Amino acid sequence: MNKDMVLEVVKKYGTPVYIYDGNIIMDKFKTIRNSLPDYIDIYYSLKANPNISITRLLSELGAKAEVCSLTELITALRAGVENKNIIFLGPGKSIGEIKESIEHDIFAIVCESLEEIEIVDKISNYKNKITNILIRVNPSFTVKGTKLTMGGKPRQFGIDEEIILNNRTLFRNFKNINILGFHAYMGTRILSESTICENTRKILDLSKRLSEQLDIDLKVVDIGGGLGVPYFDKEKSLDIYFLGQEMTKILEQFHLEYPNVQLIMELGRFLVAESGMLVSEILYKKKSMGKNFLVTNAGTNVHMAAAGLGSFIKRNFPITSIKLDDSKKIEKEVYNITGPLCTPNDTVGIDVELPILDVKDLIVILNSGAYGPTASPTNFLGHGFPAEVLVIGENMYLIREKDTPEDLISKQRLVNFNLKYTITE
Structure with a gap:
């Protein structure tokens, strides 16, 4: 997916945002389908990415569905499987x-x-x-x-x-x-x-x-x-x-x-992982004890896999960047890239060499089409689920809206306790 398309998605839907390249999904399915005999059926494992539109796309290509929850079952049925x-x-x-x-x-x-x-x-x-x-x-x-x-x-x-x-x-x-x-x-x-x-x-x-x-x-x-x-x-x-x-x-x-x-x-992962990217915006650029930090608006809360939680060794996903002003001379700098959360675990990239970046430039985590937001603690600190956009050719489709604070609070119930006493020393 080219830079202009990514910028167009970001302009329309903001950040953080997951962007999926539908052409890659189609190519991956067709490649494996054409490499195996007709008498073996391919079932898409929704756990990798249970978005209803991605399920629909794979279903139209000929994939059947493997589900692991009632929600995934309903998703598959509504997607047309x-x-x-x-x-x-x-x-x-x-x-x-x-x-x-x-x-x-x-x-x-x-x-x-x-x-x-x-x-x-x-x-x-x-x-x-x-x-x-x-x-x-x-x-x-x-x-x-x-x-x-x-x-x-x-x-x-x-x-x-x-x-x-x-x-x-x-x-x-x-x-x-x-x-x-x-x-x-x-x-x-x-x-x-x-x-x-x-x-x-x-x-x-x-x-x-x-x-x-x-x-x-x-x-x-x-x-x-x-x-x-x-x-x-x-x-x-x-x-x-x-x-x-x-x-x-x-x-x-x-x-x-x-x-x-x-x-x-x-x-699951094989069909969708390489199609996806998580795009976030640099909120702050800072130094701490000789290390360069980029604080972005997306971290563990929307991409637990990239943050390395559950892994014995933290290894970086493939990470790139988009400079909004690319007229400057391209020089390199090494960064630690974090999200906005109040935990030291919220680090998505360690010692990543990138062009010198500024606030509002974009960080792009590649190969993020599988086990992204749905396998992450999206409600932590109330940041919510990011928007998801599917791009096929020149067309972009919003396939999940970004959570708002009201979305996250609406399921809670405020209780008026009417306490009859006060706590005193």
Whole structure:
């Protein structure tokens, strides 16, 4: 996205603002779609960016939807995703979420405990329905090369492979569920093609083994996803063409053996992360004990990932800047970039080399299309949610309005206590 378009968005909607390049989203989807066989379905993981318009854009491209809450389910449906193209994941689904999933006849509920399967069966019996489920497996194996491991270790996700095999007779007792197959998600932010392929091969083998031992007619295998994007120095993008070739070999072998089994891949960060940028304005420029600081109007509260919270080591997201007066000689300076919050954790960039900047110039944090404001404490100090704008070509669309103080206060209730006494010394 060019500088003029960014400035046009900022002029119209102010800062901080998230800007998403729709062309990048479309290119990412088309690239992965064209690299994989037609018989594997791509499900968009709304958790990465649950904006209804981005969900709609991906749905129109052909993506189905993976949701993890009632709000995400409603978002997907209102975005135009057909109910039969939705799966519901999550280790802690509420009774209400399970009821709504059954009521809407979504494609499948991915069950993550024996107790959850029992609940789905009971509710389905009460509603006189048969509900499709996938069993999420926590395998006995692990896969190296993931930034965040989600399987193969003690986890709240899924049912241990051993527990499934020790309860094989239990699954025959459920009368109101239809076990379509299995789901496994081993990790996220994977930037190794060989790791993704190994992961896929092992999940397919696991599904074959479990279906045989549980005597389940295998209809669906969800291989998860976890495809990463580069955020930090020395990280490289996945070679999608090479990955597609290697994955196709593995999938084709399975498909020849199980031609009627539907395959699912879940993608979130991979589809949207590189499309987004967070644009903030420099409020103050200052020095402290020899360090240059730029205090901006966006920090941890709207971009927790860039601030490094939850990471053992603080590493900078790719950061650039826009000078409002670019007629001056371009010289470099090293800055610490912070947000407006009253906490030392509110730092989004450490020792970032940029052109010499002034108050009102813009800071741009790239690769911010995934896990941005919705994964951040946007209500901290009452700053609220920033505006979100989707740009496709020369067209810009406001896809979320900025929160106002009234938006944040309106849900609170003022109580008049009418105390009959005063506190004295």
